[in-house]
Amino acid sequence: xxxxxxxxxxxxxLVLTSFPGFSISGTPIKKNFVTDVLPxxxxxxxxxNTEYWALLVGVGEYAGHPEMEAPCDxxxxxxxxxxxSSDQWHTDHIKTIIGKNAxxxxxxxxxxxxxxxEDKDDISVVYxxxxxxxxxxxxxxxxxxxxxxxxxxxxxxxxxxxFINPLANIRDDExxxxxxxxxSHGECVIIDCCYAxxxxxxxxxxxxxxxxxxxxxxxxxxxxxxxxxFLKDIxxxxxxVLMGTRENELGWASPDEGLLFTTALTESLRKGVGDFNxxxxxxAEEAFLVARSRTELQHPTMCDWYDGELLLTTNEKYNIDFWxxxxxxxxxxxxxxxxxxxxxxxxxxxxxxxxxTHCWYLGDEESGRYYNNMDNxxxxxxxxxxxxxxxxxxxxGLHEIWDTLSLEVSxxxxxxxxxxxxxxxxxxxxxxxxLYSTPFGDLSGTTIQLRLRFTSDESIxxxxxxxxxxxxxxxxxxxSEKTEV
Amino acid sequence: MNKSIITISVSTILLFVGFQSATPVEISQRNVLxxxxxxxxxxxxxxxxxxxQHIYDAVENASDDDTIxxxxxxxxxxxxxxxxxxxxxxxxxxxxxxIKGSNLKISKDNVIVRGFxxxxxxxxxxxxxxxxxxxxxxxxxINNNTLPIGLTALELYECTNTLIENNCILIDSNKPIVxxxxxxxxxxxxxxxxxxxxxxxxxxxxxNQIENNTFGGSSTYVGVYVISSDSSIIRRNLFNGCYKGxxxxxxxxxxxxxxxxxxxxxPIDLSSSxxxxxxxxxxxxxxxxxxxxxxxxxxxFRRNNxxxxxxxxxxxxxxxxxxxxxxxxxxxxxxxxxxxSNNNTVTRNRIMENKGTGILLYGNKNIIKLNSxxxxxxxxxxxxxxxxxxxxxxxxxxxxxxxxxxxxxxxVLFYEKSLxxxxxxxxxxxxxxxxxxxxxxxxxxxxxxxxxxxxxSRTDHLLRGQRIVSKMSIITAFPWLLxxxxxxx
Numbered sequence: 003x004x005x006x007x008x009x010x011x012x013x014x015x016l017v018l019t020s021f022p023g024f025s026i027s028g029t030p031i032k033k034n035f036v037t038d039v040l041p042x043x044x045x046x047x048x049x050x051n052t053e054y055w056a057l058l059v060g061v062g063e064y065a066g067h068p069e070m071e072a073p074c075d076x077x078x079x080x081x082x083x084x085x086x087s088s089d090q091w092h093t094d095h096i097k098t099i100i101g102k103n104a105x106x107x108x109x110x111x112x113x114x115x116x117x118x119x120e121d122k123d124d125i126s127v128v129y130x131x132x133x134x135x136x137x138x139x140x141x142x143x144x145x146x147x148x149x150x151x152x153x154x155x156x157x158x159x160x161x162x163x164x165f166i167n168p169l170a171n172i173r174d175d176e177x178x179x180x181x182x183x184x185x186s187h188g189e190c191v192i193i194d195c196c197y198a199x200x201x202x203x204x205x206x207x208x209x210x211x212x213x214x215x216x217x218x219x220x221x222x223x224x225x226x227x228x229x230x231x232f233l234k235d236i237x238x239x240x241x242x243v244l245m246g247t248r249e250n251e252l253g254w255a256s257p258d259e260g261l262l263f264t265t266a267l268t269e270s271l272r273k274g275v276g277d278f279n280x281x282x283x284x285x286a287e288e289a290f291l292v293a294r295s296r297t298e299l300q301h302p303t304m305c306d307w308y309d310g311e312l313l314l315t316t317n318e319k320y321n322i323d324f325w326x327x328x329x330x331x332x333x334x335x336x337x338x339x340x341x342x343x344x345x346x347x348x349x350x351x352x353x354x355x356x357x358x359t360h361c362w363y364l365g366d367e368e369s370g371r372y373y374n375n376m377d378n379x380x381x382x383x384x385x386x387x388x389x390x391x392x393x394x395x396x397x398x399g400l401h402e403i404w405d406t407l408s409l410e411v412s413x414x415x416x417x418x419x420x421x422x423x424x425x426x427x428x429x430x431x432x433x434x435x436x437l438y439s440t441p442f443g444d445l446s447g448t449t450i451q452l453r454l455r456f457t458s459d460e461s462i463x464x465x466x467x468x469x470x471x472x473x474x475x476x477x478x479x480x481x482s483e484k485t486e487v
Numbered sequence: 488m489n490k491s492i493i494t495i496s497v498s499t500i501l502l503f504v505g506f507q508s509a510t511p512v513e514i515s516q517r518n519v520l521x522x523x524x525x526x527x528x529x530x531x532x533x534x535x536x537x538x539x540q541h542i543y544d545a546v547e548n549a550s551d552d553d554t555i556x557x558x559x560x561x562x563x564x565x566x567x568x569x570x571x572x573x574x575x576x577x578x579x580x581x582x583x584x585x586i587k588g589s590n591l592k593i594s595k596d597n598v599i600v601r602g603f604x605x606x607x608x609x610x611x612x613x614x615x616x617x618x619x620x621x622x623x624x625x626x627x628x629i630n631n632n633t634l635p636i637g638l639t640a641l642e643l644y645e646c647t648n649t650l651i652e653n654n655c656i657l658i659d660s661n662k663p664i665v666x667x668x669x670x671x672x673x674x675x676x677x678x679x680x681x682x683x684x685x686x687x688x689x690x691x692x693x694x695n696q697i698e699n700n701t702f703g704g705s706s707t708y709v710g711v712y713v714i715s716s717d718s719s720i721i722r723r724n725l726f727n728g729c730y731k732g733x734x735x736x737x738x739x740x741x742x743x744x745x746x747x748x749x750x751x752x753x754p755i756d757l758s759s760s761x762x763x764x765x766x767x768x769x770x771x772x773x774x775x776x777x778x779x780x781x782x783x784x785x786x787x788f789r790r791n792n793x794x795x796x797x798x799x800x801x802x803x804x805x806x807x808x809x810x811x812x813x814x815x816x817x818x819x820x821x822x823x824x825x826x827x828s829n830n831n832t833v834t835r836n837r838i839m840e841n842k843g844t845g846i847l848l849y850g851n852k853n854i855i856k857l858n859s860x861x862x863x864x865x866x867x868x869x870x871x872x873x874x875x876x877x878x879x880x881x882x883x884x885x886x887x888x889x890x891x892x893x894x895x896x897x898x899v900l901f902y903e904k905s906l907x908x909x910x911x912x913x914x915x916x917x918x919x920x921x922x923x924x925x926x927x928x929x930x931x932x933x934x935x936x937x938x939x940x941x942x943x944s945r946t947d948h949l950l951r952g953q954r955i956v957s958k959m960s961i962i963t964a965f966p967w968l969l970x971x972x973x974x975x976x
Binding site for chain 1: 616620684685
């Protein structure tokens with residue numbers, strides 16, 4: 003883009019957008035949060051002239067605040083490797099900014115570099131890993147022009163100097179301004195951050211915990227509001243925005259592996275897990291579905307304004323053998339093996355979910371507990387497996403230690419089966435079952451049925467410490483390796 | 488087996504047995520059926536001469552208000568012994584009368600079970616089960632039994648007026664060992680419960696009494712766990728080595744009185760529990776928090792003795808509590824610690840010789856008055872950042888910070904920016920380093936006795952009293968008292 007034209011545009015935009023009600027994107031805001039099963043469509047975003055460009059920013063270090071450090075450099079490294087695992091990505095098409103270099107000026111330079119390199123035939127990716135928050139001075143919320151924030155505070159992404167100078171952060175308006183200069187017909191913006199510290203937190207108690215207040219900390223500035231406000235502010239036609247957190251959540255990270263959402267997302271892109279429409283490519287939307295089911299503790303959010311699927315990597319490694327977001331009971335049936343004594347408590351519920359609105363729930367939602375003497379199964383239809391199949395799904399639950407949830411698998415319509423006890427936690431965690439290594443041997447190429455079977459003994463139908471008892475299952479996925487014909 | 492003891496003096500023995508609560512039919516007035524496992528050849532009619540061989544035969548042939556006397560022996564049944572009649576089931580003593588291979592399920596009012604060792608085991612599924620289960624009963628009496636094996640010892644569902652007394656419960660299980668659900672007016676006393684993960688578990692219960700029991704054993708996680716319950720008394724129990732002694736979760740109007748806790752961590756733990764009274768308890772040799780109070784409001788902590796623990800009382804996000812007349816001494820850490828806790832009143836406590844601060848204060852609008860805060864190794868009172876509008880008045884704050892190597896310790900320390908705090912009418916003397924030290928704070932410190940009628944000193948001064956250290960702060964000390972006030976004034 004012509005530099006003079008760009009500069010003029012920036013000034014004009016700044017002037018114009020200082021008026022309330024002006025939307026930078028110039029288009030009315032319409033939310034398009036993905037809530038349904040991904041449509042099995044193939045609207046390829048790729049043509050022969052398409053080039054793939056990416057700006058990857060991982061802050062992770064913060065001037066004057068070493069306690070806020072986070073493993074964002076790892077995230078950038080993982081994202082870079084994931085993209086480069088696919089042939090359409092080239093090293094000179096990816097710019098990374100990490101650590102002390104992740105200042106506001108350098109990030110803006112990076113965005114301008116991206117703008118200078120891409121054109122309308124291309125696909126662009128902007129990835130940002132850092133802390134997130136609201137702009138304020140001494141606790142007073144600030145909405146700098148354009149005055150577009152209902153809560154009168156701009157959302158910001160924290161840069162290297164951001165904790166000692168709030169104005170050194172990237173505001174949502176600024177990010178939007180630079181993103182809007184991109185001409186790419188497809189843009190994927192990935193924001194993995196949390197609202198108020200906790201970046202160094204891990205989902206395990208054996209790791210260290212930092213929980214620091216930053217910027218405002220009141221009801222109006224909840225993580226939910228942050229994520230949704232940010233999404234609203236940077237939504238635009240042709241853009242897919244992926245965010246690592248949803249309501250009432252911090253972003254979580256492992257010091258050794260990086261942020262959990264980024265880890266899951268890059269794993270999907272790099273390994274090629276999630277080719278739901280079997281087109282040999284992993285799109286942003288497909289990678290998100292896999293990452294959502296595999297990210298512990300938090301609820302990733304997507305806003306999809308791209309027509310079709312925004313392809314990011316090509317991969318021929320895995321097939322999807324089975325995929326159910328647990329939004330309907332069409333693929334499952336429930337059985338009470340006690341004949342009415344213990345009760346049939348498996349049902350679809352909106353109490354919580356990884357995917358849009360429902361999950362499979364065992365228990366009585368009113369009492370928050372299940373029953374004594376239960377033997378209750380959730381049974382799948384027949385599933386044909388490919389090579390080296392892996393079953394994975396997120397689950398959470400509280401139950402008494404003598405009561406058990408087991409996965410049972412049969413290859414002969416329940417004449418025989420094997421059982422594997424599942425261990426759940428109070429928060430969502432992914433469970434992986436390699437179906438190529440079972441008591442029945444390698445189940446590759448066989449047709450199976452799954453049975454999630456819960457049994458309780460005659461007393462204490464709940465976890466005594468919490469006083470609650472329930473099981474939740476969602477997003478059940480089996481994928482297998484592709485074989486050459 | 489000495490059966491003559493039983494045959495001669497059944498009624499005599501029974502007369503000496505005191506039924507101290509709800510037992511509507513005196514045993515001596517009942518028709519008696521006998522059971523003896525030695526009578527293997529019959530005949531069996533339940534008489535003294537021809538006792539039944541099996542307990543379930545006696546139960547089946549008994550009528551309401553009968554007594555079944557069971558001779559010493561081992562009674563093995565292959566299915567649960569269901570008692571659906573008003574019976575008194577009396578064994579020859581838990582050291583000689585065993586019920587194995589089946590548990591007891593009681594579904595009738597006014598049942599007495601006494602003098603057995605009962606194994607919670609179900610032959611058919613070959614699994615452990617609950618030893619004695621009561622469902623929707625009234626006025627039942629379970630006493631003088633030993634319950635050594637099972638998933639749980641006793642389970643009460645929707646029962647009222649149950650007496651659980653003098654039982655010895657030895658079950659080591661991860662379940663609540665004595666479990667009460669929606670059961671009320673239960674008296675549970677003089678039982679010994681060892682190595683139970685949850686010794687007693689009150690779930691949606693009210694108006695129960697748990698008293699004079701002993702909870703112990705290194706694998707006991709919680710002695711008494713109370714959830715969503717109210718208006719019950721837990722008193723004079725001994726908790727020895729329990730990780731947590733009493734834990735209240737979402738419970739109200741409970742009274743924890745006169746219990747003794749020795750060893751363990753967090754002997755009294757409140758979570759989201761309000762309007763409870765915790766008084767006259769003794770907490771010693773605890774290696775964690777003495778009392779751990781989380782998001783719990785309007786509780787009263789009175790006359791407790793909290794000595795030689797890691798820390799005295801810790802309040803987290805808990806408001807409007809009263810802490811009064813406690814003895815909090817010789818703890819390894821702080822005496823009382825407030826974190827994000829407001830509007831609490833700390834009065835007439837003896838907070839002495841703790842190795843941390845006397846009171847560590849992060850919170851607003853708390854009142855600290857009439858306390859003796861003496862000889863604590865760190866500061867007498869530590870006021871943290873943004874702890875505003877607290878009132879510290881009529882306390883004796885003496886000799887604090889004496890053995891600490893940190894010059895920042897003394898009488899009252901305002902560590903970081905805080906506003907609107909008042910320190911008035913106190914006796915502040917003989918503290919190490921300073922009487923009051925403040926950083927970036929504004930403190931009203933009028934009307935205190937500083938150890939000298941000439942008032943406090945800003946720099947070392949022979950005639951003047953305790954030193955005031957001000958770092959970017961305003962500390963107003965004039966006028967001061969010319970003589971110390973007695974603490975009760």
